[in-house]
Each structure stands twice: as C-alpha cells, then as structure tokens.
Amino acid sequence: MILKTDEIAHLLSLPHEKAADRLYIRPQPSIESLQESGAASVDLRLGTWFVTLRRHRLPVLDVIDEPSTETEDSRLSKTRYVPFGEKFFLHPRSFVLGVTLEWLRFPNNLAGYVVGRSSWGRRGLIIATAAGVHPGFTGCLTLELTNVGEVPIAVMPGMTICQLFIHQVQTNSPLLDRSGLVGLRQPKVGRIELDAIARKLAGAQIS
Amino acid sequence: MTPLDYSRKRLREFLEEVKRLRGMEFPYEHSRQALLEIEGVFRQHLEYHEHLDEKSDPSTVEAACETELTALREYLPFLGLIIRSTNVRNAFEMYRPLLRLTRRIVGHKTKLIISSEWEYSPLVYLGITFLPGFVLVGLPAHQSGNPLLIPLAGHELGHAMWSEKILNSLWELAYRRKVEDHILANIQKNHMARFQDLFPDVQKPQDLTSDFFGQQTWAPASDWAIQQCQELFCDFVGLRIFGESYLYSLAYLLSPHQLGIRPVFYPNILTRINSLIMAAARYGIDAPVGYEKLFKDLDEPNPMERHKTLLLELADGASSNLVGELISEADSLLSTPDIPARQPEAQKRAISAKVDEIYRDFEFVAPAQKAGNLANILNAGWKAYRTAEFWSNVPQIKNQQNPAEFKERVLKELILKSIEVLEFEEITTE
Numbered sequence: 001m002i003l004k005t006d007e008i009a010h011l012l013s014l015p016h017e018k019a020a021d022r023l024y025i026r027p028q029p030s031i032e033s034l035q036e037s038g039a040a041s042v043d044l045r046l047g048t049w050f051v052t053l054r055r056h057r058l059p060v061l062d063v064i065d066e067p068s069t070e071t072e073d074s075r076l077s078k079t080r081y082v083p084f085g086e087k088f089f090l091h092p093r094s095f096v097l098g099v100t101l102e103w104l105r106f107p108n109n110l111a112g113y114v115v116g117r118s119s120w121g122r123r124g125l126i127i128a129t130a131a132g133v134h135p136g137f138t139g140c141l142t143l144e145l146t147n148v149g150e151v152p153i154a155v156m157p158g159m160t161i162c163q164l165f166i167h168q169v170q171t172n173s174p175l176l177d178r179s180g181l182v183g184l185r186q187p188k189v190g191r192i193e194l195d196a197i198a199r200k201l202a203g204a205q206i207s
Numbered sequence: 208m209t210p211l212d213y214s215r216k217r218l219r220e221f222l223e224e225v226k227r228l229r230g231m232e233f234p235y236e237h238s239r240q241a242l243l244e245i246e247g248v249f250r251q252h253l254e255y256h257e258h259l260d261e262k263s264d265p266s267t268v269e270a271a272c273e274t275e276l277t278a279l280r281e282y283l284p285f286l287g288l289i290i291r292s293t294n295v296r297n298a299f300e301m302y303r304p305l306l307r308l309t310r311r312i313v314g315h316k317t318k319l320i321i322s323s324e325w326e327y328s329p330l331v332y333l334g335i336t337f338l339p340g341f342v343l344v345g346l347p348a349h350q351s352g353n354p355l356l357i358p359l360a361g362h363e364l365g366h367a368m369w370s371e372k373i374l375n376s377l378w379e380l381a382y383r384r385k386v387e388d389h390i391l392a393n394i395q396k397n398h399m400a401r402f403q404d405l406f407p408d409v410q411k412p413q414d415l416t417s418d419f420f421g422q423q424t425w426a427p428a429s430d431w432a433i434q435q436c437q438e439l440f441c442d443f444v445g446l447r448i449f450g451e452s453y454l455y456s457l458a459y460l461l462s463p464h465q466l467g468i469r470p471v472f473y474p475n476i477l478t479r480i481n482s483l484i485m486a487a488a489r490y491g492i493d494a495p496v497g498y499e500k501l502f503k504d505l506d507e508p509n510p511m512e513r514h515k516t517l518l519l520e521l522a523d524g525a526s527s528n529l530v531g532e533l534i535s536e537a538d539s540l541l542s543t544p545d546i547p548a549r550q551p552e553a554q555k556r557a558i559s560a561k562v563d564e565i566y567r568d569f570e571f572v573a574p575a576q577k578a579g580n581l582a583n584i585l586n587a588g589w590k591a592y593r594t595a596e597f598w599s600n601v602p603q604i605k606n607q608q609n610p611a612e613f614k615e616r617v618l619k620e621l622i623l624k625s626i627e628v629l630e631f632e633e634i635t636t637e
Contacts, residue, residue, distance in 0.1 A: 016564075016567050019567070019570075019571045020571075022571070024568070024571065024573035024574075026573060026574040026575075026576050026624070026625075026628050027576065027628050027631045027632065028576055048299075048300075048627070079295045080232065080295065081234045081295055081299045082234070083234050083235060083299065083302075083303070084303075084630070084631075084634060086234075101627075101631070103573065103574045103621075103624045103628075105571060105572055105573040136602070136603060138572040138573070138603065139620070140624070158631070182572075182603045182604075182617070183572060183603075183604075183613075183616070183617030183620050183621065184620060185620045185623055185624045185627075186620075
C-alpha cells in the first residue's frame with residue numbers, strides 16, 4: 001500500500017516515545033503542506049555533494065575486478081562540494097552521482113522507492129531508476145543523474161529533484177537494509193557483490 | 208642578471224602561480240577573494256619594479272627588492288593554506304555557520320577561510336597586512352573533516368576577538384598595566400634578592416621602573432604574561448561558545464601532554480585546565496568529573512636557566528592573577544542572543560533539554576532539526592561519542608565488522624548533516 005502524504009505527515013510527527021515507528025526526513029518537509037497535498041509522494045531535494053568518475057584513470061568498468069578500498073575509490077572518482085547558491089552543470093551524455101539533501105530514516109515497517117520528476121525528465125535529466133529504499137535504511141540517498149538531452153543543464157543544491165514513494169511493509173519481522181550504504185551524507189558508488197552462483201559461473205572458464 | 212632582474216622574475220612567477228590557483232574549484236568565495244587581494248598587491252610590486260632601471264638610485268632598488276622578497280616569504284604559505292581550503296576532506300558544512308558566528312563576534316564584514324594545516328595545533332592567521340578583514344583558520348590536516356573538533360575553532364576565533372576587541376581598545380592598556388603592576392609587586396615582595404642576583408643592573412627597587420636597563424630586565428615576563436592572558440581568553444571564548452564540547456575536543460587534541468619544555472607563551476597545561484574548570488563553573492557549564500586528570504603539565508625549563516625560570520614564574524603569576532577578569536571579559540563580549548548563556552538555571556535547563564532532544568534524534572540515527580545553534584549539535588554529538596553503549600542495539604551498526612569504527616563514522620556524518628540542516632533552516636527562514 002502506497003502511503004498518502006497525510007499519512008506520511010502523521011508518521012513524521014510521531015512523538016519521541018514512538019520513535020521506532022517514526023519516519024524521519026531531515027530537513028523535514030512542511031507538515032501542513034503534506035497534510036493538504038493529497039499526493040502519494042514526497043519531493044526530495046538535491047544535496048550538496050557530487051561524485052564524478054575520473055575517466056582518464058578508468059580503462060573499463062569491470063565489476064568483477066572492482067576497486068576494493070577507499071583509496072582505490074578516490075583514485076577513480078572525484079568528490080565535489082557545491083554549496084547552497086552555487087550551480088552544478090551537467091553536460092549532455094554526462095553521468096554524475098548526486099545525493100538527496102534529505103537524510104531519511106525508515107522504520108522497519110516501511111519501504112520506498114525514488115523516481116525522477118517528470119518535469120526534469122522532459123528536459124533530459126534522468127534521475128535514478130527505481131532506487132529502492134529498504135526498511136531500516138538511514139542516510140542520504142545516492143542519485144544517479146544523467147543528462148540525455150541536447151543542452152547542458154544547471155542544477156542547484158536545494159532544488160526538488162525526485163520524489164519518494166513510501167510503502168507499508170506487511171510483516172512484523174525486522175527486514176533491514178543490508179546494503180552497507182547506511183549513514184552516509186555523500187554519494188557512494190558502492191559494491192556489486194557477486195553471489196555464490198555468479199562466483200561459480202565467473203570461475204567456469206575452460207582451460 | 209642583477210638583483211632587480213631576479214626580483215622581477217620572482218614576482219612574475221608568483222603572479223603566474225596565483226593566476227593558476229584562481230582557476231581552482233573554491234567552494235566558498237572568500238578563498239578566491241583572498242587570492243585576488245594578494246594578486247593585486249603583488250601586481251603593484253611588479254609595476255613598481257618595472258619602473259626601476261639602471262639609472263634608479265641603487266638604495267631605492269635594493270629597498271624594493273628587499274620588500275619584494277620579504278613579501279614573497281610571508282605570503283607563499285598563505286597560498287598553500289588557500290589551496291587546502293578546497294580539499295573535499297574538509298568539513299565544508301561547518302563553513303557557513305562558523306562564518307555567521309565569526310561575523311557576529313568579530314565583525315560583520317569579516318571574511319573567513321577554513322582550511323587544513325600541516326601543523327598539529329590549530330592555527331589562526333590574523334592581521335595579515337594585505338588581507339585586512341580576513342580570518343584564516345587552519346585545522347590539523349588529518350582532522351579537518353572531523354566535526355567533533357569544530358569547537359577548537361572557537362579558540363582560534365578567540366584570537367580574532369582579542370585582536371579586534373582587546374588590542375584595539377583601552378582594555379589592552381589596562382591588562383598590560385595590571386600585568387606590570389603584578390610583576391613589579393611580586394619581584395619586590397618575594398624575589399628582590401634573587402632578582403638582583405640575576406640582574407645586577409637592578410641596584411634598588413626603583414631601578415625596576417625608573418631605569419631603562421632595569422625595565423628591560425623584567426619586560427619579557429610582561430610580554431609572556433600578556434600572551435598567556437590571550438591564550439586563556441581564547442580558551443574561555445571556545446568554552447563559552449561551545450560549552451562542554453570545547454572541553455572534550457581540547458582533551459582529544461592535547462591529553463595527556465606532549466614531550467618537551469613548555470612554551471612560555473602558554474600557561475602550563477594544568478593551569479590552563481584548572482582555569483577552564485573555573486570558567487566552566489562561572490558559565491554554568493558542567494566540566495566532566497576528573498577532567499584535570501586527563502592532562503599532565505609539560506616540563507618546566509631547566510632550573511639552570513635561572514633567568515628564564517624566574518621570569519616565567521613572574522609571567523605565570525601575573526596571568527593567573529587575571530584569570531577571573533578574563534573569564535568575565537569573554538562572557539561579556541559573547542553575551543549575544545545567538546550564544547545563549549547557561550545562566551540562570553532555567554536557561555541551562557532549556558539548553559540541556561535541547562541537547563537531549565538532539566541526542567534522542569541521534570539515537571534513532573536521524574539528524575537534528577531546529578537545533579538552534581552549532582553548540583547544541585556538537586554537545587549532543589560528544590555525548591553520543593562518549594556513550595559506550597550508544598547504538599549498541601541498532602542492527603545496521605552492531606552487525607558491522609567493526610561496530611566501534613562504524614559508529615564513529617556514522618556519527619560524524621550525522622553531525623555534519625545536522626549542521627547542514629541547521630544552515631538550511633537559517634537560510635529558509637531568513
């Protein structure tokens with residue numbers, strides 16, 4: 001069941017005693033606007049941190065041979081900070097990781113997904129592709145921004161960039177986010193872990 | 208090549224470097240503005256040098272070259288500091304709140320550069336000839352992204368306040384007079400024979416004040432005492448602004464002590480710490496129980512250095528004598544609504560309640576909202592940092608390979624995000 005904004009407003013306003021069930025979105029959207037909106041999603045804003053790939057150091061993006069340390073990560077990507085009031089220019093066909101300004105903290109009985117806003121999509125800016133938010137997630141969401149249009153697009157921290165749909169999870173067991181990307185304020189590339197089957201298949205070369 | 212040729216060459220290379228640096232990505236404009244100021248001054252140097260030639264007066268040429276070389280030596284380190292202000296390892300989120308604070312307590316047009324420094328102790332650069340109105344703060348490079356150490360910037364802002372509010376006022380004269388009176392009285396009452404033994408120029412007590420050479424004998428003690436007063440004042444400023452978190456961050460930086468002889472410009476560590484505990488009591492701040500046990504004094508100078516030992520004793524006595532006044536001075540200069548006092552008791556309770564509210568948000572791994580000020584966030588952050596069982600029941604943290612390390616990383620992220628939320632609220636409600 002997708003929650004409507006008045007229900008989201010209710011979850012954001014739960015008292016501290018019920019904090020385990022409380023949904024946190026900080027900076028918090030206006031409760032009054034959510035109560036009146038009648039929509040089924042909350043707008044999220046673009047944050048101040050971006051990550052771009054250092055393409056000249058990256059011969060190929062081989063997920064089987066991924067960088068395994070923070071040092072390797074920073075050798076292959078560059079972090080940028082854009083303060084409020086400044087612009088970040090996204091050129092055609094460029095790809096950059098951004099982050100939501102909002103830090104989310106989901107209780108164990110909620111999940112969600114993030115989609116881009118159609119107003120941005122119509123201008124060529126594609127934001128994430130059904131990025132899932134698991135129960136128990138806490139932190140800022142990494143966004144994948146791509147300009148598939150013909151002209152550069154200027155974005156600014158603080159502008160609404162995507163929307164968050166929130167679902168009730170029909171279970172009492174603690175389904176928790178295990179992505180390892182919890183508690184981050186900056187965008188993160190993250191790992192692609194090969195599962196046991198994929199690892200076996202990857203090693204099945206005929207010699 | 209002549210010295211003038213070398214001088215012109217050096218200036219052109221320096222200006223070329225400044226031009227290159229201007230193309231860097233500066234998150235905040237004051238770094239770029241500082242570069243422009245420096246560039247303007249060195250361009251004037253170059254123009255002046257280009258008017259000189261072989262017919263110019265040799266002493267004029269020599270003076271111009273000396274001035275140029277001195278300025279290069281002075282300003283090159285600032286270029287380094289400005290470059291490091293762009294490093295994304297820095298906690299950029301703290302910039303605007305600290306600028307806001309600086310402008311309220313130092314001057315509303317102050318420009319701020321926060322950077323990292325390859326010196327262990329945080330540093331502040333003030334009164335730079337060609338950068339009037341700029342305050343440059345350098346935090347130790349490996350800690351420049353650690354929000355728990357932000358309170359140490361309070362000590363550095365204290366230097367800016369001292370320079371702006373004390374040195375430019377009658378207070379400086381008043382302090383100097385009190386320091387001198389204390390030193391003279393102390394010599395005459397307790398150390399006259401020892402003093403005459405070490406400084407034979409002083410034949411009788413009147414020589415200490417009426418004889419030029421007599422005055423010079425104890426002048427270093429007076430200068431050291433004034434500088435010690437400044438350091439104590441800066442500690443009180445940091446404490447008054449940031450409360451308990453200043454005490455914790457100071458312990459993080461200095462506890463227990465480093466090896467070596469104490470610098471004369473600081474009171475020894477335990478004197479500093481005991482003065483801070485006294486100030487905490489006056490400001491209504493709860494110093495941690497046994498705080499002083501975290502520290503040890505640095506070594507005093509070798510007793511064989513008899514002159515230095517005596518002068519330092521006199522300086523220590525004079526600065527200790529002014530602790531009470533310095534505590535009051537910092538308090539009165541910082542009495543603005545943005546830096547709420549923890550007195551009377553009701554106000555202290557209100558601040559504690561706000562810190563507890565932020566702490567409770569942190570318990571649920573959520574940033575603070577409506578935190579009020581930087582100090583509340585940092586005090587809640589330190590409380591969480593010091594609580595061993597904090598997040599011990601949060602599955603995403605306790606199930607990590609190294610939960611303690613993970614906790615520290617997430618907590619720092621949470622504090623920085625809370626600071627950003629505070630700034631977001633400031634901007635959107637202005």
